[in-house]
Amino acid sequence: MNRTEMWRRLEAHSNAWDMIVVGGGATGVGVAIDAASRGYDVLLLEQSDFGKGTSSRSTKLAHGGVRYLEQGNIGLVMEALKERGLLLQNAPHLVRDLAFIVPNYDWWEAPFYGLGLKLYQLLAGKYGFGPSRILSREETLEHLPTLKTEGLRGGAVYYDGQFDDARLLIHMVATAFEQGATLLNYVEVTGLTKDAQGFVEGVSARDVEGNEFHATAKVVINATGAFSDLLRQMAEPAAKPMIVPSQGIHLVFDSSFLQGQNAIMVPHTSDGRVLFAIPWHGHTLVGTTDTPITAATLEPIAREEEVKFILATAAQYLAKAPTRDDVLSVFAGIRPLVRATGVANTAALSRDHVIHIERSGLVTISGGKWTTYRRMAEDCVDQAATLAQLPEKPCVTHHLHIHGFHDEAKQFGPLAVYGSDAREIRKLFEADARLSEPLHAALPYVQAEVVWATRHEMARTVEDMLARRTRALFLNARAALEMAPAVAKLMASELGWDETTRTKQLAAFRDVASNYVLHP
Numbered sequence: 001m002n003r004t005e006m007w008r009r010l011e012a013h014s015n016a017w018d019m020i021v022v023g024g025g026a027t028g029v030g031v032a033i034d035a036a037s038r039g040y041d042v043l044l045l046e047q048s049d050f051g052k053g054t055s056s057r058s059t060k061l062a063h064g065g066v067r068y069l070e071q072g073n074i075g076l077v078m079e080a081l082k083e084r085g086l087l088l089q090n091a092p093h094l095v096r097d098l099a100f101i102v103p104n105y106d107w108w109e110a111p112f113y114g115l116g117l118k119l120y121q122l123l124a125g126k127y128g129f130g131p132s133r134i135l136s137r138e139e140t141l142e143h144l145p146t147l148k149t150e151g152l153r154g155g156a157v158y159y160d161g162q163f164d165d166a167r168l169l170i171h172m173v174a175t176a177f178e179q180g181a182t183l184l185n186y187v188e189v190t191g192l193t194k195d196a197q198g199f200v201e202g203v204s205a206r207d208v209e210g211n212e213f214h215a216t217a218k219v220v221i222n223a224t225g226a227f228s229d230l231l232r233q234m235a236e237p238a239a240k241p242m243i244v245p246s247q248g249i250h251l252v253f254d255s256s257f258l259q260g261q262n263a264i265m266v267p268h269t270s271d272g273r274v275l276f277a278i279p280w281h282g283h284t285l286v287g288t289t290d291t292p293i294t295a296a297t298l299e300p301i302a303r304e305e306e307v308k309f310i311l312a313t314a315a316q317y318l319a320k321a322p323t324r325d326d327v328l329s330v331f332a333g334i335r336p337l338v339r340a341t342g343v344a345n346t347a348a349l350s351r352d353h354v355i356h357i358e359r360s361g362l363v364t365i366s367g368g369k370w371t372t373y374r375r376m377a378e379d380c381v382d383q384a385a386t387l388a389q390l391p392e393k394p395c396v397t398h399h400l401h402i403h404g405f406h407d408e409a410k411q412f413g414p415l416a417v418y419g420s421d422a423r424e425i426r427k428l429f430e431a432d433a434r435l436s437e438p439l440h441a442a443l444p445y446v447q448a449e450v451v452w453a454t455r456h457e458m459a460r461t462v463e464d465m466l467a468r469r470t471r472a473l474f475l476n477a478r479a480a481l482e483m484a485p486a487v488a489k490l491m492a493s494e495l496g497w498d499e500t501t502r503t504k505q506l507a508a509f510r511d512v513a514s515n516y517v518l519h520p
């Protein structure tokens, strides 16, 4: 997979595409996989990097959502639990099951949560991950040695899935490519064009170098997440907004705050949300918040009150209370929630997905969750194909392996997330031993990963490499800043950057990375 081949496919395509998908997050790339694997002809355009939006900023859980069970949304929970199971089957190199402990400090919590979690387990049916059960105080502390002991009565354990969102996404891009789709990052859709009847018949687009082109399609799909209303209003300026953007942030600490391999789930924080503390790539990830915002941006910034809220809530449960100085990285993401009447706060808004078709034929898919991307794509392609009068073709993604599929990827150590690609990366450092050198003492990444992602994963900027091809920026922002010059040097030699480009790339990265460093 590389950009040159993607452009070649685009230029060789003189007739209308079956579908053009706008937006390269989980939703859009999921649609591209579904459509291409049915045999439709698909073009996907992403204005920035794949996953630059919400899809690299999630809590990284493939889950049914215990919280939605409490809200009574059994349908959503069952659907998500099934998708969680399919994801584990189709991408075992990228998804793993994880034990979550709900600590109990009140007498009623053990029977209450124990029962709810048993129902959660039963709803998964044959896609279940592991049996939930009530734990004694001692067992709870064995699972979570860093839990606050004062007042602790016991806990309940249940199982859910965990994954690396941006890494899964890039493997999904590769899957779509292998199924015949053409996907381009750094190409923005700047307008929609219509035929004589006022039906959307294509897009105007511009790449970062300023080259403009027009492409036509039998149907255009808007998968732009929190930006969906902007594209809808390109089609119909009077379209009423359907998205209610809501921000969620995470703080990342070192592994000492959550020793071991188990996660904490706090079902009721003071603002009525769920809080997770999760082991992730040798660090501790804690989140999240639910803050309504007025407009979506590509690089959202954590608010001071959100940081304080997470620090204060974590301090209630962890033996060692984390402070600002302990924060290695802070990142924010925006939920593309769909508006509903009579719902007072964003935490209560449904996480169901919505497919909306404008009078002009633009199909918008929004809402939903990372976990349910496959099902969302199936529904969307069914409806888009009907609208475009394409020949009916069944969905084949239930058992479609995600690129790099490998049952025993653990054997590849720090390269396990690459699945079968890990062998190719190893070949790079067998050919040149310097490429096995680490990029930073605090993180597990080696130089060969930069070469690999530039050649085969369409990484174009230092930020792509440090934020999404590796997760350095999300794990330890200061370490990522220190790695940046070495990464820029490797990319410069792969992509032929001159000194000015290299300097600009570094400056742009420093600018973005400053949002991930928590200042005293």
Ligand SMILES: Cc1cc2nc3c(=O)[nH]c(=O)nc-3n(C[C@H](O)[C@H](O)[C@H](O)COP(=O)(O)OP(=O)(O)OC[C@H]3O[C@@H](n4cnc5c(N)ncnc54)[C@H](O)[C@@H]3O)c2cc1C
Pocket: 022, 023, 024, 025, 026, 027, 028, 045, 046, 047, 048, 049, 050, 051, 052, 053, 054, 055, 056, 057, 058, 059, 060, 061, 062, 063, 187, 188, 189, 190, 223, 224, 225, 226, 227, 231, 246, 247, 248, 249, 288, 289, 298, 332, 333, 334, 335, 336, 366, 367, 368, 369, 370, 371, 372
């Ligand atoms: C804090 C937080 C935690 C979450 N945790 C979880 C979780 O643990 N598990 C789970 O299942 N879900 C989770 N979610 C939900 C999940 O992350 C989102 O539902 C999902 O990532 C949305 O993907 P998307 O593709 O719709 O949007 P995005 O990932 O935002 O993608 C939209 C893309 O469209 C592009 N775009 C916009 N305009 C244009 C244009 N004009 N031309 C070209 N491209 C354009 C953007 O650049 C962007 O990349 C979480 C969400 C948040 C905010």
